[in-house]
Amino acid sequence: MISNERVIEILKEAGVLLEGHFRLTSGRHSNKYLQCAKIFRNTKYSEELCAALAEQFGSEGVEVVIGPAMGAVQMAYEVSRHLKCENFFAEREADGKMALRRGFEVKPGMKVLLVEDVVTTGGSVKEVLELVKAAGADVVGIGSIVDRTGGKIDFGVPFKAVISVEVESWEPENCPLCKEGKLELVKPGSRKV
Template identity: 35%
Template sequence: MIEAKDRLIDKMLESGAILFGHFVLSSGKESDYYINVKKVVTDPDALELMAGLIAGLVQRVGIDFDRVAGPELGAVPIATAVSLKTGKPLVIVRKKPKGYGTGSQIEGDVKEGDRILLVEDVTTTGGSVLRAAEVLESLGARIAAIAVVVDREEGAEGSITSKGYTFLPVIRVSELLERKETVKGRESD
């Protein structure tokens, strides 16, 4: 498990998924670094690592779930990979209801009582994934857990657990930045 996690972190570093500068995040917060997991989800090996790490984490913790969901856009490929890995159906949560057709805010089936593993790419405050959880719960689903590839350690865990959800980060940003320094140190030797 640790080996797979280190490989994923290395892939993130190699792909340029971590940028330094001045950024405004989706939470509205400003940051001197940006984690763009979308840069690495286009790599099938990295996507497979993410799916395996999430599936393994959920299994180790003993989370039972019926469906995998991901909010658009960044979490969709990850949720799809987890769905394929676990054999559980996929649900996509739109940011807002479609303005045409059925006007639905989800793609996929959600039934009353379904236990949902909600997957996210990156969390800062947890606002985006909590909005997705509200949409799913409004349809009668229960959130079994929220799994995230990278937690920026800026309040998401507290926001998510205070709502009673199980929070499962695969990588914490401190681990990512520590690995970056370790790799950088090896390169300068």
């Protein structure tokens, strides 16, 4: 089991934790942002963190690991490598809905692990969860490297993270950084809000 100290060390070394004035995918504002995509630019970071996550689901008989594109494509691969199973990803179609494409298919009863690099509201994961459940698969759990919910999210299946990190955020109208007007608002994530 990896220690929180080691995880924080990796996140700092990888340049994951950013400080400034950020608009999150949820629309809320924050003075910190976790750019977890940076974990996957070097296998020395992703291998250790994804192995720690895979270890938490190792006894579940996972047959496939699925992550929402784009953020969890590499993560699904790395976690599946440690679990010695298949992996693929869900992606948005032209209508904006998540779908399994490219010949990726889950079958009824298949044991599926869903992964996401960071969970804040769980929106993308919930979409993939519904998609996979509708196909009749058995979702054994959801795993993330970083849980930003403070353990407050309930997906209806086990949710495990390598680390839980609390990052303060505000509705735009209550943002102290906007009121100060000193820092430019930046949207660093993959989705346009």
